[in-house]
Ligand SMILES: Nc1ncnc2c1ncn2[C@@H]1O[C@H](COP(=O)(O)OP(=O)(O)OP(=O)(O)O)[C@@H](O)[C@H]1O
């Protein structure tokens with residue numbers, strides 16, 4: 001057993017240990033502990049950890065199975081990431097357009113934007129997705145493009161409506177003295193916005209935009225419902241061919257989403273500290 | 283006529299006969315609240331005018347209307363011979379559009395009580411942004427001028443600092459440099475020292491004194507520093523409840539006023 005203990009165990013490096021099935025005892029337990037502590041550190045997903053431990057009696061050695069799932073699931077990574085990037089991009093643009101429209105001089109523009117924001121915030125993203133996917137093509141006989149585009153548009157419009165409020169709120173939160181100073185320097189409305197207000201407002205938006213981007217990342221999993229082959233889709237496929245592995249499959253799926261979110265968590269933190277500088281406070 | 287006297291007349295003409303700003307029966311109300319009740323006021327090119335008066339009397343409102351931050355309820359403000367808030371079209375007078383206002387606003391600069399520096403720009407950028415973008419001046423030339431101006435207010439060694447790294451007095455000096463590089467004909471100062479710690483007031487007043495004595499632009503100073511007003515102002519206005527109740531030379535108003543309300547105000551001030 002000594003040689004087992006001496007090995008430093010890297011849970012993502014299991015392929016090295018072909019032996020573990022025959023020496024399942026301590027080795028498997030140790031790995032199981034590692035996985036468990038990893039899962040516990042992700043407190044949000046506690047519920048799932050418990051589900052997993054109920055199957056752990058027979059599934060103690062399944063860590064290698066879990067690792068083997070990863071290549072399968074990463075086949076969906078490209079879709080998840082491309083949908084994330086595209087829908088986040090659309091959400092940002094829509095957020096700025098709608099946010100600026102809501103504070104424009106034109107009543108018509110304000111009302112129109114108001115309706116858009118309330119409709120998209122007030123109804124569920126899944127239903128919006130199904131509307132774009134099933135209802136609109138039937139009702140109006142138009143094709144909105146591929147499933148990918150439909151998913152991206154639905155998520156982009158939905159989160160754009162939430163984020164437009166962040167844009168609007170941040171712009172209105174810029175100190176009035178800043179606007180007065182830029183008027184006193186004879187800037188045009190457009191120059192005031194571009195040179196003085198937006199640079200400060202954007203700094204204030206960064207934390208909220210970071211959080212919404214993480215939410216968009218999680219929402220991309222909905223595109224599996226309209227037949228896109230993302231991470232969750234492959235998870236579902238694997239589960240249907242191996243029902244007893246369902247808990248483990250979804251743990252791995254969760255972990256993958258969690259790892260995807262990490263860069264955004266980090267960027268948001270970094271952004272927050274940048275944002276603290278460079279905003280007028282009085 | 284001798285050559286000398288011709289020159290004198292010319293000097294008088296340029297200095298004293300040209301009103302750069304005129305207020306005519308200007309009133310301002312916020313809802314039912316009448317803040318200013320018929321202001322008439324002439325300011326000549328290069329003249330230094332101090333406005334004093336109790337809190338809430340409308341001092342800030344008078345200069346904010348000139349800076350176009352507040353629109354008068356009635357009356358006319360004439361800047362450089364043109365009506366600031368009105369323009370002529372087909373012989374009738376209509377509310378001024380943004381282009382008209384912006385043309386006249388270019389003559390005016392303002393320094394605020396709370397500095398209002400742009401926090402996301404260095405102090406050099408603060409000075410350069412408007413000449414470059416608003417006046418479309420050459421970047422290099424603007425940079426040189428901005429550095430000169432910052433040196434003049436004693437901040438030549440902090441060009442790349444951000445406002446958050448400066449003291450209140452330093453911020454206010456940057457704000458003055460920023461207004462000065464625009465080369466206004468009229469500069470407005472709204473209680474520019476009242477947000478400062480007492481020990482920082484002196485350095486800011488020193489800069490204003492320097493400007494007042496060496497630059498030939500007109501200045502309107504709202505201030506509670508009576509000794510300072512006595513020193514730099516050609517003319518002092520006393521404002522009370524939206525009415526100019528006394529105006530004259532600094533010495534007339536601040537030292538020899540016969541008006542009871544002015545005397546009471548000054549007496550209260552001396553006691554503090
Ligand atoms: N935007 C506004 N809306 C409503 N009332 C206002 C507004 N601006 C100023 N006022 C009121 O108008 C009056 C005059 O204000 P102003 O700021 O001109 O006075 P001030 O003489 O500068 O006073 P202080 O010495 O306190 O600065 C005050 O009573 C103030 O409350």
Ligand SMILES: [Mg+2]
Nearest residue numbers: 341342343473
């Ligand atoms: Mg005031």
